Amino acid sequence: MSRSNGSSSVGQLTAHGRWKSRAKPLGSRDARIDHDPNTQTIAGSPSTDWLTNMSASQALQPVPLWNNDPSKKTAVEQLNHGASVKQEPFEEHPLTDDYCTSGPLFKSMDMDDVPADQGKVKDADVDMNDLLVGQGMVKGTERSPKGRDEEAKTTTDRPLLTRYPPMWAENRQEVCETFDWFRSYQGGVYFTKEIVKGYLLGGFGAKRDKFLHDGRLIISHGGGKAESVHSEKGRSVMKEAGNQQSDDKSVRALLKNFREGRPLALVIDDKYPLFPFSLASKNVTYAVLGFYMIVHAWAEYENAKAEGGRIVKYKFAFQWCEGQGAPWWFPPTREKGLDSSNGDIDTKPPEKSEEVDLAVESTSDFVPFHCNACGEKSPYVYKEGPVCLMPSCPMFWRVQKTSEYLPEELTYHKEFLLLHKPCYLPLGYETLRPPPVTERPDGITTSEAFTRGFHCTKCGRMSCRSEWSHWKCNNPGCGNSYRVPSKIHRANEFCFQQISSKFIYDWIDSKCKAIRKPLRNFTIGTTGIGQVLTIELPRNRGFLHHILSNSIKAKEEVSQLFKEYQEAANDGSLVFRRWPMRMHKCRGSLLTNYFSHNAGVPYNYVGGSENTVPWAKAPAAVLHARELIQRRIREALGKEIQFNEVLSAAYMERQKMAFHTDDEKGLGSVVAGLSLGSPAFMHFRMRKGQNDEKGIAISFILRHGDILVMDGAGVQKYYE
DNA sequence: CTGGCCAAGCCACGTCCGTT
């Protein structure tokens, strides 16, 4: 089944009780209590001092990393010009625009500049020193993908970074959840509506990729990977070699950025072979370089296994945008031409390539090549000949005199590798930093903004929101955290929220052959009346019981429970976390899209035993939830069930749990979920391999206090 | 031992359909 929050700007909290055999508890994953969106509560742990070194008001200050206001020099610029290389403990700096870049990020840019008495650091400083990447060299050959060209090999022995990048992350989810300019979990080009916002330079380099002028000019093959095999109607089809890449959506978007002069953010990962420093030493997997402009875009023929032997690939030249200081990865001494003065070999970048030496900054316009055949202009890229670089032209990639294709080995035309005229950032591109999340007058801390990641102003690390109560920097040596105060909300605050739906309680696809039985009344306690709707699944696969919580007595009790959950989350006795998934396809760890807490037997699928507390240590709210679910099932269904696990899940706005089954080994045949807070949908569909209709078979709206019981092993066996 | 297949979550995008 899958569950999603029905309303917007709400958070939810869910707890599920499941029954597992005593023998071997393996994970299970259903049953939850959803609670209201707006009321969301946040579990906080006041005992942890996440506000250390950072007051709430400070934390709310916008802190641009790359300041493009020319009247304000960035820290980098100041350093570059020899001003303000103060080495005060960064904790004492006011949190100004300059703080971020002149603080720890660049503190040990030049280790020789650090006064001797700085060796005696305060405790707090020790952490920050830990943040600095150690010096030394790293053998990078093992990281070089096969087929890398010669230039890549020259960078295999790369010095370590001497400081953390202003924005970096250990895994891709952290980048995508924190950095608005790159939200693509898979592709290397992030674009929306044909506008590219971010471009990832990764391990799949191409011949003649370049990293020049200290990274102010970068040449990379365009979006799209090597050969591409497309599947059409179940068959694998090799796409026609001709204009494969120009049809690529990401290439089209990149070309549009080029035409319209839109900047984009460049991101590198640790497999990018041309970056002159090694990111690997301190778990820097991804680092944001900064804003770049596409200054050249052209097509090339590339040899391929595909029929015809050649495919069209697009190449792009990116140039550093002015107004964001100098690139962060070079010591300021280098900018001043003093790079030899400190004699510190470890901080020196590798030898320049021949082409870099030849390249002198130029402000002249690049003279294009005019094609006689098609009349279009192309840049004069390679020494071996000016050629037409329009794939539609019959003279594409052919030398004009001989009509021969360009040779395999090519050398860049000298002038082509010069820096273009300076590229200035347009308005609206002031900062790459994510906007700060601010306190809301209604005390809601579960809106979508609160699900986004955290960019640490101390060490630059981007972190996912992994705990319900606050943000925490994932850098082990940093310890920075940030919390926005939240309120406890009552369930009836969410009553006004409606979810758009064509059904009131449930919906059954006629093709799935399930039978809805008549509404039945039952007795709650001695006087209360409850109602239950039962759906009988076909072929004896089991039952789905929807126990409604529409009597006053039932509502009172679940509202009290809802409050208990929020209080426990706030006082830290119940910690909701997002746990890494065991099975996923993204690089690095991938956290679930909801927060959870497990009690009883371990839930292996998410978190495993780490995510599980024994009953003796379970928060009272969890025990109460378990007791309530068991009692209500007894009253409504006449079944006596002892659940041996309660998984409590908390959802913020738009968070949800994907389709899954609760068929872990050791799980019993009954899994029940209690929803608290805002309404939520729960969907069931046939599992793969079943011959039944695809698509959602049965849906429920679960409102505050509703309990859904999945009764029978067949439910888990055939549905998800 | 190897190669093929599958997984969960997310985004981009196409289509359908209802509303403006």
Added chain:
DNA sequence: AACGGACGTGGCTTGGCCAG
């Protein structure tokens, strides 16, 4: 006609499982 939400599909990724 234009817009936008709902829904479905495809693609991406990488380690583990399983059949050959």
